[in-house]
Amino acid sequence: MKKFLELWSFEWNRAKRFYGFLLAFVTSLQAYAVFHEYKFWKDGYESYRQQGVPAISEQYVLESGNITIAAVTSNSFFVFSIMTAVFALLFYSVFIWYQDWTGKNRFSLRLLSLPGKRFAVYAAKLATIWLLITGLQVWQIGLLYLEELVFSGLIPADIYLDIPLQMASTSASPLSLALPSxxxxxxxxxxxxxxxxxxxxxxxxxxxxxxxxxxxxxxxxxxxxxxxxxxxxxxxxxxxxxxxxxxxxxxxxxxxxxxxxxxxxxxxxxxxxxx
Incomplete structure (x- = not known):
């Protein structure tokens, strides 16, 4: 158990820079998706207002429907952030093995020669991937709540419709696979x-x-x-x-x-x- 915990800590220390960059990349893309979707709505709404329609909010909702957080989660930048995170973690899942087996002085020889069961090497790498995936899920849930808070604050209350976050993505969206409802x-x-x-x-x-x-x-x-x-x-x-x-x-x-x-x-x- 001691060998496993030491190796897990070692693997996490190697992964944290990559992971920090990935979280920052996902966050920035999704933040851009929120404001991109708001600007898209605002431009359409301003054009609609220029028509001089009385009771504009009610008429707008009747013709265009309410806007929800699903507009953000279906945005191409948001979808790209999820797909990037998935493929980055898949790449890293393979990379953490081959990085130890390359070069003249292969680090894998030192790992496998440590006292204790060699299986701890495998368990530490698998546990690291589990930690990265679970951490990204928790981060994404927090982002969704924050994005919903910001987006609902930007859109007028009589046009924005609150929906459960479980309904924020369609079954075909990668978000529904990453965070099933x-x-x-x-x-x-x-x-x-x-x-x-x-x-x-x-x-x-x-x-x-x-x-x-x-x-x-x-x-x-x-x-x-x-x-x-x-x-x-x-x-x-x-x-x-x-x-x-x-x-x-x-x-x-x-x-x-x-x-x-x-x-x-x-x-x-x-x-x-x-x-």
Whole structure:
């Protein structure tokens, strides 16, 4: 446990500059999205006012509808900030492995030679990614409340409509994937997400332990998993299940794959990567 905590602290210290820049980038883009959407509305509203319509607010709402925080979350700058954060974390998830295995004096040799279980190296990296993802979610929730407060203050009260923040994004928005409105969706998305990350780490460790042979074996394993999934779907079992049963089958399969990937990663680190 001591080795894990020390390595986790070490990984976090390496990630905090990248993470701070990412949070600042996301915040600045979303702040721009708020004022960009306000200016867009204001220009349209001013044009409407120049028509000299009496009871302009009521008439404007009848013709154009109320404006909500969903206008901000559907803004292209807001969407781009979410997509950038997702891809940045995916990139860093891979980078934190390969940064230790490159160069003449590979730092990975020192990490794996430390006293204690080598699996602590894997656990620290996975826990770091979990911390980055969870921290970004908490930051985004705080940003949403702040953005809603600012945006509602800029728009006249008789035109702005308060809605629950859970309704601030459509099902097709990346925000609905990053911050699902329902706990059941949250559980499904992040169970499958962390399972995919664990399997991705399995393929990375195969490459690091076997080089091109590891890449070949990882490719064969990936093809095998995809083929098994296709064959399972072609059996038609899923067509005879209710929606709730399909949901729990997906959760169960994800957990089995997560545990299998974790066990494989443990074996690869302890038995197949030599220093």
């Amino acid at each position: 329902l706990f059941s969706n949250y559980l499904l998305y992040y169970t499958t997400g962390y399972t995919a990350l664990t399997l991705g780490y399995t393929f990375i460790l195969m490459h690091l332990s076997g080089r091109w042979k590891g890449v070949l074996f990882a490719g064969i394993l990936a093809v095998g998993l995809i083929a098994a999934m296709v064959l399972f779907l072609r059996t038609g079992i899923t067509t005879r299940l209710y929606a709730e049963e399909k949901y729990w089958v997906m959760i169960a399969v994800s957990l089995v794959l997560f545990l299998s990937g974790t066990w494989a990663n443990y074996r690869l680190l302890e038995k197949h990567i030599s220093v």
